[in-house]
Amino acid sequence: MKVKKFQAESMPKAMKKVKQEMGTEAVILNSKEVKSKGFLGFFRKKEIEVIAARDPEASKPLRPEVTSAPVEKERTPLQEASGNELLMQELDQLKTLIRAEKMDTSEVKEHYAKLQNQELASEFIEEILSGKEGESLLSIATQEYLTGEATQVPASSINKSKKFLHLIGPTGVGKTTTAAKLAADAMLNEGLSVGFITTDTYRIAAIEQLQTYAKLLDVPMEVAYNIEDYLTAREKMKDKDFVIVDTAGRNYKDPAYVEELRQVIDFRKDAETVLVLSMTSKFQDIESVFNQFSSVPLHSLIFTKMDETGSYGAAISLALKHRIGISYVTKGQSVPDDISSASLSELIEKLRKELASDERSG
Structure with missing residues (x-):
C-alpha cells in the first residue's frame, strides 16, 4: 500500500497531482486546509493538503495481457474540467471512489482512523500504512515500525x-x-x-x-x-x-x-x-x-x-x-x-495492545 501527501493551491490542482502520480485507482484518506511555510514565516498562503493511498496490487491484471485492448473494471474516471465545475466534479468523484473502493482499501481507511484516534502524528501513520502489506495486523505493523524508530531516541533517566x-x-x-x-x-x-x-x-x-x-x-x-x-x-x-x-x-x-x-x-x-x-x-x-x-x-x-x-x-x-x-x-x-x-518501548507496547483490542472487538 502506497500512501503519500500532496499539497496544492486548490482541490482541483491537488487531485491533478494525485492522478498524475498515483493514477485513478487512488483513494483519498484525508484532506484539510493548511498554510504554506512562506519566507521567514511571512507571506504564508492557504493550501489544500491531501493524503492519498493506492494499492499497487489492485492494478495488476488477473491474467496475461492479450494484444487486444484490455477490458477495465468499471470505475469513475478523473476527467478534465475547469473552474467550479471541476471542483464539484472532483468532490463527487471522491465520494464515489470511497464508496466503490475494494475491501482492502476500506481496511486502510479504518486503520488510518484508528491511528488518528490514538493521536499518532500523520507522518508516522503514512509510513506505517505504506509498509503494511497483505493481511498483517495493524497492531503488529504499528509496533514494528515505531520500535524501529525508537532506536533513534536516547534512553532518558533523570541524572x-x-x-x-x-x-x-x-x-x-x-x-x-x-x-x-x-x-x-x-x-x-x-x-x-x-x-x-x-x-x-x-x-x-x-x-x-x-x-x-x-x-x-x-x-x-x-x-x-x-x-x-x-x-x-x-x-x-x-x-x-x-x-x-x-x-x-x-x-x-x-x-x-x-x-x-x-x-x-x-x-x-x-x-x-x-x-x-x-x-x-x-x-x-x-x-x-x-x-x-x-x-x-x-x-x-x-x-x-x-x-x-x-x-x-x-x-x-x-x-x-x-x-x-x-x-x-x-x-x-x-x-x-x-x-x-x-521507556518508549513500554508506551509502544501499550499502543499495540489498544489496537489489538480494537482488532479483536472488530
Whole structure:
C-alpha cells in the first residue's frame, strides 16, 4: 500500500497531482486546509493538503495481457474540467471512489482512523500504512515500525547527580504533584536528601500545595520571585543531594511566558530541565508547547495522567519526532506510588495492545 501527501493551491490542482502520480485507482484518506511555510514565516498562503493511498496490487491484471485492448473494471474516471465545475466534479468523484473502493482499501481507511484516534502524528501513520502489506495486523505493523524508530531516541533517566531538576510545563498537568512524587521516590528508594524551590508565585494555592508536601516529607522549601531569589535558594540548598524546582504553569503557547520563566531561572547552572505534559493532550497541542521551549535545554519528558486515557500516540509521536526520551509517567494522585520510570518501548507496547483490542472487538 502506497500512501503519500500532496499539497496544492486548490482541490482541483491537488487531485491533478494525485492522478498524475498515483493514477485513478487512488483513494483519498484525508484532506484539510493548511498554510504554506512562506519566507521567514511571512507571506504564508492557504493550501489544500491531501493524503492519498493506492494499492499497487489492485492494478495488476488477473491474467496475461492479450494484444487486444484490455477490458477495465468499471470505475469513475478523473476527467478534465475547469473552474467550479471541476471542483464539484472532483468532490463527487471522491465520494464515489470511497464508496466503490475494494475491501482492502476500506481496511486502510479504518486503520488510518484508528491511528488518528490514538493521536499518532500523520507522518508516522503514512509510513506505517505504506509498509503494511497483505493481511498483517495493524497492531503488529504499528509496533514494528515505531520500535524501529525508537532506536533513534536516547534512553532518558533523570541524572540526580546534576542536583537540580527544573520541572516546566503548561498549567493543569500536575507538576507540583509530580515534584512531590519524585522527591519521595528519591528519599525512599535512593536515600537522597531532598529540597524544594518553587517559582510558581502566581497562585497562592500552588505555594501552599508544595508547602504541604514539604511538611509531609520533612524537607526544606524556598520561594523564588526573581532570579536573585532563585540563586539565593540554590545556595541555601547546597547541602542537599537533590533539589526539585517547581515552576509556574502558564499558557506556554505564548512565547512571552517562556521568556518570563527564563528571567526567574538560570537554566545554565548544574541542572536538568524536564518538560511535564499530560498524556490526555492532543499531539498538536503538546508539540506547540514543546516548540516554544526550543531555547531551553530540555533533557527529557514526563507524562502525567496515564490512568485517564488509552491513547498513547501523542506522547510517542513527540518523543520520536524530536528524538527526546521519556523519563517518567504518572498515573494517579498517590505519593510516591503513582510514578514510575518509563521507556518508549513500554508506551509502544501499550499502543499495540489498544489496537489489538480494537482488532479483536472488530
